[in-house]
Amino acid sequence: MRHVISISQRKGGVGKTTVAVCLSAELRARGYDTALIDGDPQRSASQWAEPGKLGFPVHAIALDDRPVGAWAQAVQDVEAACVVIDTAPSDRALGAAIALADLVIIPCTPSGLDLEATARTLEIVNAVRVRRNGIPHLILAPNRVDARTLEGQQLADELKAFNEHVSPPIGDRTAFVRAFSDGQAMSGASSGRAAYEEIRSFCDFVESIFAAGQPGPRMGSGVAAVASVKATTGKI
DSSP: OOOEEEOOOOSSOOOHHHHHHHHHHHHHHOOOOOEEESTTTTTTTHHHHTTTTSSOOOEEEEOOTHHHHHHHHHTSSSSEEEEEEEEEESHHHHHHHHHHSSSSEEEEOOOOOOOOHHHHHHHHHHHHHTTTTTEEEEEEEEOOOOSSSSHHHHHHHHHHTTOOOEEOOOOHHHHHHHHHHHHHGGGGOOOOOOHHHHHHHHHHHHHHHHHHHHHOOOOHHHHHHHHHHHHHSSOO
């Protein structure tokens, strides 16, 4: 079964690219045939991949002004058993990526603005779920947070109030910055053991959702994706 995972959040600056790259690398290390779609015009994932050390392909396929159907078809043409999409923080891009996804991961940092954006992203996910028989599955990911602090514990509690799966937290660590600077995944960063263990735990959680929920079939065509996005956002 092909898995499509969308890393989505209506607000920028929440660490979507870090989650997307590190998750893709760990899935590849576990034997999944993985590709990453850099759907953000800022091309941060593509810049991370430039040294050629990640071990999986990164395809720059931003939605920009192209028709959603054409973008969806370009994503579906990528040959990989597991496709991770690093999504731009706009309703149109979110709707397109979520319409294709089996699993949506929403990173959220300890910020009231992030929580508001998470609620809006959930509205888009739920609108797509109505038209896709409950798909996609969803994980809320506490990001750039220390779970031992009161702030970290409060974020976890606030995310659980959405009644969705909440993953183990990912910390705000300089190892991620070094990994980007070196063009490496966390498994290749020489001094990022704690960060790497967090990514491993996060990936364990993602795999457990797949195993428990058995994601449904990916959308069969760009036409179906366009219909779902139009119904969700009203924008093509």
